[in-house]
Amino acid sequence: MTTQKIYExxxxxxxxxxxxxxxxxxxxxxxxxxxxxxxxxxxLYHVFSVTTRTSFLRLVLDTDNLHWVLEEIxxxx
Amino acid sequence: xxxxxxxxxxxxxxxxLNSCFATIxxxxxxxxxxxxxxxxxxxxxxxxxxxxxxEAKRLGIKTGMxxxxxxxxxxxxxVLEPDPDxxxxxxxxxxxxxxxxTNNFSPKSIDEFVLDFAGYxxxxxxxxxxxxxxxxxxxxxxxxxWLTVSVGIGPSRFIAKTASNLKKPDGLEEINHGNxxxxxxxxxxxxxxxxxxxxxxxxxxxxxxxxxxxxxxPLGKLKAAFSSINGYYWYLRLRGYEIDxxxxxRKSFGNSFALPYSKGGIEELRPIAQKLCEKTGQRLRxxxxxxxxxxxxxxxRDHSHWHKSRTLGKEIFDSRDIYxxxxxxxxxxxxxxxxxxxxxxxxNLKNTKSVxxxxxxxxxxxxxxxxxxxxxxxxWGDFVVAPARMRLAGNLIKDRIAFGGVREL
Numbered sequence: 001m002t003t004q005k006i007y008e009x010x011x012x013x014x015x016x017x018x019x020x021x022x023x024x025x026x027x028x029x030x031x032x033x034x035x036x037x038x039x040x041x042x043x044l045y046h047v048f049s050v051t052t053r054t055s056f057l058r059l060v061l062d063t064d065n066l067h068w069v070l071e072e073i074x075x076x077x
Numbered sequence: 078x079x080x081x082x083x084x085x086x087x088x089x090x091x092x093x094l095n096s097c098f099a100t101i102x103x104x105x106x107x108x109x110x111x112x113x114x115x116x117x118x119x120x121x122x123x124x125x126x127x128x129x130x131x132e133a134k135r136l137g138i139k140t141g142m143x144x145x146x147x148x149x150x151x152x153x154x155x156v157l158e159p160d161p162d163x164x165x166x167x168x169x170x171x172x173x174x175x176x177x178x179t180n181n182f183s184p185k186s187i188d189e190f191v192l193d194f195a196g197y198x199x200x201x202x203x204x205x206x207x208x209x210x211x212x213x214x215x216x217x218x219x220x221x222x223w224l225t226v227s228v229g230i231g232p233s234r235f236i237a238k239t240a241s242n243l244k245k246p247d248g249l250e251e252i253n254h255g256n257x258x259x260x261x262x263x264x265x266x267x268x269x270x271x272x273x274x275x276x277x278x279x280x281x282x283x284x285x286x287x288x289x290x291x292x293x294x295p296l297g298k299l300k301a302a303f304s305s306i307n308g309y310y311w312y313l314r315l316r317g318y319e320i321d322x323x324x325x326x327r328k329s330f331g332n333s334f335a336l337p338y339s340k341g342g343i344e345e346l347r348p349i350a351q352k353l354c355e356k357t358g359q360r361l362r363x364x365x366x367x368x369x370x371x372x373x374x375x376x377x378r379d380h381s382h383w384h385k386s387r388t389l390g391k392e393i394f395d396s397r398d399i400y401x402x403x404x405x406x407x408x409x410x411x412x413x414x415x416x417x418x419x420x421x422x423x424x425n426l427k428n429t430k431s432v433x434x435x436x437x438x439x440x441x442x443x444x445x446x447x448x449x450x451x452x453x454x455x456x457w458g459d460f461v462v463a464p465a466r467m468r469l470a471g472n473l474i475k476d477r478i479a480f481g482g483v484r485e486l
Contacts, residue, residue, distance in 0.1 A: 001108065001109075001155065031107055033104055033105040033106055033107050033221075034101070034104050034105035034163065034221060036162065036163050036166035036167070037162075037166060038162035038165075038166070040458045040459075041454075041455065041456050041457040041458035041461070042455075042456050042457070043458075047162070047163075049105035049106060051106070051107050051108060056106045056107075056108055074106075074108075076108040
């Protein structure tokens, strides 16, 4: 399983991620493994660790600007 | 003399999240489930393994091993670096579940909790096994379906912890006056929490070979073995009497860092010492303490070490003052040797609100400045305002979960 660090903005459909658009490709979330939060200063970040049919993605929502970022993707071998 | 095991009903429960860091990573990424996986301080060959998944443990890959040793056992071993925010989140989520059962619970570490149900309505109409099963089900439902805990039940904290170690993973065991001898007969001395190699030698030195011997030894023999009141504590502990229901006051704050490379010399240590002092000072102040003692520990690459502690004539709280004391102390160490680990600590803690005035220096002004910097860093993120020297340390000293207490959570 190779993991890539990405840190690019993405589009997410819904409050809880169900469909993700990244580099013009759409990914359908099949499972949310874990949802956790952390703070950096006063900013709250929501982290969704999710899987699609073939990949694991780490998605982060910045609650200050409501932007979603794909931090990490790894393909299931 | 107390000959019999405590007949008090078991109301103490010890809960241990199995293979904590590794299991949480498998919870987060379902593709990792069922695979040998470790969480290591660094994913390089020399990285120390902090947690092995249940599958990795079955292959003999243990906490404390290096990554390269783990990969020799199983070349396909998956290695992840820690994600402390995830583990803290799960720890706090577990606390929320336990609060629904009893107010008398205390976290012993990031993955262990002790709950006492004596006098609480949770026990009405249910027994401890019912509650244990309920808690397991709630953890799976509300925190993560991959998470398992080993639950131990007993009349005291020590007995409950011993019970939790009887079956891993996913155990639910009790030790009481009806089965304790049978359980003790299957344990080695070092299976007991608090008995490691040195204490085992001490006991074997007076003819105590196993846990049943340990239990059956008269009080006088145990007092002689430990040469202290610990002999009496062990006598009571093995009989299921509560000795360990004590919260110890905070005695020190410290941070350490293992350098990835070193040429030796104080100049390479300055930025690292600065960052360690900033982290230690911030934690000290957040907990409401000042310090009147500073300690420095250096572990060298040739496996030698050096340490010195200095008791100060005054209390300090400013990380810059802690840094000055650390550097003063460090200059007395063996400089020029390549360093493996640098650690700083503050002891002689004082929990006081008032500030001792000084003849030279405006301490009240310093307190306001440090307080303002702490508030900025709290609002905008760690080390937004920090000494320039610390920038040279970059991202070297990462966020980690300390072994042991979780008092700051």
